[in-house]
Amino acid sequence: MFEKSTWIRLPRNVVVGHGVRSEVVDVIDDLHLQGRPLFVTSPTPREVAAAPIAADFEAAGIEPAIVTIEEATFDAVERVIETAEAEEAAYLVGIGGGKAIDIAKMASHHLEMGFLSVPTAASHDGILSNRGSVPNGDSRHSVAAEPPLAVVADTGILADAPWELTTAGCADIISNYTAVMDWRLAKRLKDVEYSEYAAALSEMTAEILVDNADLIRPGLEESAWVVTKALMSSGVAMSIAGSSRPASGAEHLFSHQLDRLAPGAALHGHQVGVGSIMSAYLHGGDRGIWRDIRDALASIDAPTTAAELGIDDETVIEALTTCHEIRDRYTILGDGMNERAAREVATKTGVIS
Ligand SMILES: NC(=O)C1=CN([C@@H]2O[C@H](COP(=O)(O)OP(=O)(O)OC[C@H]3O[C@@H](n4cnc5c(N)ncnc54)[C@H](OP(=O)(O)O)[C@@H]3O)[C@@H](O)[C@H]2O)C=CC1
Ligand SMILES: O=C(CO)COP(=O)(O)O
Numbered sequence: 315m316f317e318k319s320t321w322i323r324l325p326r327n328v329v330v331g332h333g334v335r336s337e338v339v340d341v342i343d344d345l346h347l348q349g350r351p352l353f354v355t356s357p358t359p360r361e362v363a364a365a366p367i368a369a370d371f372e373a374a375g376i377e378p379a380i381v382t383i384e385e386a387t388f389d390a391v392e393r394v395i396e397t398a399e400a401e402e403a404a405y406l407v408g409i410g411g412g413k414a415i416d417i418a419k420m421a422s423h424h425l426e427m428g429f430l431s432v433p434t435a436a437s438h439d440g441i442l443s444n445r446g447s448v449p450n451g452d453s454r455h456s457v458a459a460e461p462p463l464a465v466v467a468d469t470g471i472l473a474d475a476p477w478e479l480t481t482a483g484c485a486d487i488i489s490n491y492t493a494v495m496d497w498r499l500a501k502r503l504k505d506v507e508y509s510e511y512a513a514a515l516s517e518m519t520a521e522i523l524v525d526n527a528d529l530i531r532p533g534l535e536e537s538a539w540v541v542t543k544a545l546m547s548s549g550v551a552m553s554i555a556g557s558s559r560p561a562s563g564a565e566h567l568f569s570h571q572l573d574r575l576a577p578g579a580a581l582h583g584h585q586v587g588v589g590s591i592m593s594a595y596l597h598g599g600d601r602g603i604w605r606d607i608r609d610a611l612a613s614i615d616a617p618t619t620a621a622e623l624g625i626d627d628e629t630v631i632e633a634l635t636t637c638h639e640i641r642d643r644y645t646i647l648g649d650g651m652n653e654r655a656a657r658e659v660a661t662k663t664g665v666i667s
């Protein structure tokens with residue numbers, strides 16, 4: 315008897331393009347959302363996006379409440395939940411980078427309340443995904459959360475954000491190559507749940523981004539368009555899979571461990587990019603695609619070495635040798651690398667000198 319079933323949760327409206335910031339109110343109307351919104355934002359996104367969007371709402375006769383969070387912590391999620399209850403908010407609008415969107419996602423999951431995702435940086439592929447990541451004890455990886463009801467991505471705002479945020483988003487996408495390799499390996503060795511559609515979409519997203527690398531240049535609004543579409547496509551892959559597997563393998567374990575060992579040193583996307591170079595080497599050896607990944611990262615100005623990440627060589631080795639422990643996710647790292655092997659892969663790929 316056939317007993318499989320799946321439930322794929324995706325946004326209803328995805329609005330991308332120049333100046334669409336002013337369409338958030340129309341999106342709310344289209345979704346038939348009523349009542350008072352709570353904007354969840356962080357300091358810079360508050361200035362560049364939340365304040366003008368609040369003015370649009372006020373012009374439409376809706377007075378939003380605003381909460382500004384500084385860090386992605388459970389205290390911040392708690393503060394958003396308390397504010398939503400105190401202000402009798404009917405829905406949330408996450409406005410910012412990964413931090414603000416993840417906090418809005420986690421809070422909306424808890425409150426059983428819809429939320430909109432309004433990215434101000436094309437820096438990560440959680441813009442549209444049903445995953446939220448907030449550090450919890452020693453863990454840094456994402457967990458299941460509410461997907462947004464809608465995404466409104468204004469390419470004007472995204473293109474004005476610091477260039478390194480966009481290169482971080484590109485690197486988060488390029489890392490899909492190794493994430494999918496790990497997923498297929500885990501399917502073969504551990505029979506983990508696997509979706510060919512999600513894997514193919516994730517790989518194709520990375521390919522399209524790399525094929526369009528010459529359009530990804532500072533100050534070019536088309537870059538924000540190309541990268542944001544890729545970030546959303548990767549988010550769809552995660553939603554189809556019902557996990558972050560299509561976009562997160564050993565390179566993400568490495569990055570999550572760096573977040574613990576060297577907090578705030580580098581952006582998520584940049585760390586996973588460097589992790590992806592080493593992971594590709596582990597998968598394919600010297601004849602594998604690690605040089606292609608390194609060159610793709612370099613072509614869009616993303617870091618390819620520990621020094622460019624601002625992280626010292628010994629921290630890279632520590633992260634490589636311990637990151638398999640942080641999550642129950644089988645990858646090319648297997649049951650862990652010893653120090654000699656870690657030094658070899660990091661040296662051969664030029665990540666450390
Ligand atoms: N849920 C998921 O599926 C995924 C989640 N993530 C998570 O996302 C986070 C990474 O996202 P990231 O965006 O790098 O993190 P942040 O939200 O911390 O943003 C990085 C920096 O960019 C600033 N910023 C944001 N927008 C603008 C803008 N328009 N102009 C100027 N500065 C801006 C922020 O300012 P300020 O400090 O003022 O806020 C912050 O300093 C990680 O926590 C990661 O775990 C990553 C991938 C997937
Ligand atoms: O960053 C992500 C995908 O790019 C989410 O992956 P994690 O589940 O490892 O946090």
Ligand SMILES: [Zn+2]
Binds near residue numbers: 561583
């Ligand atoms: Zn990521």
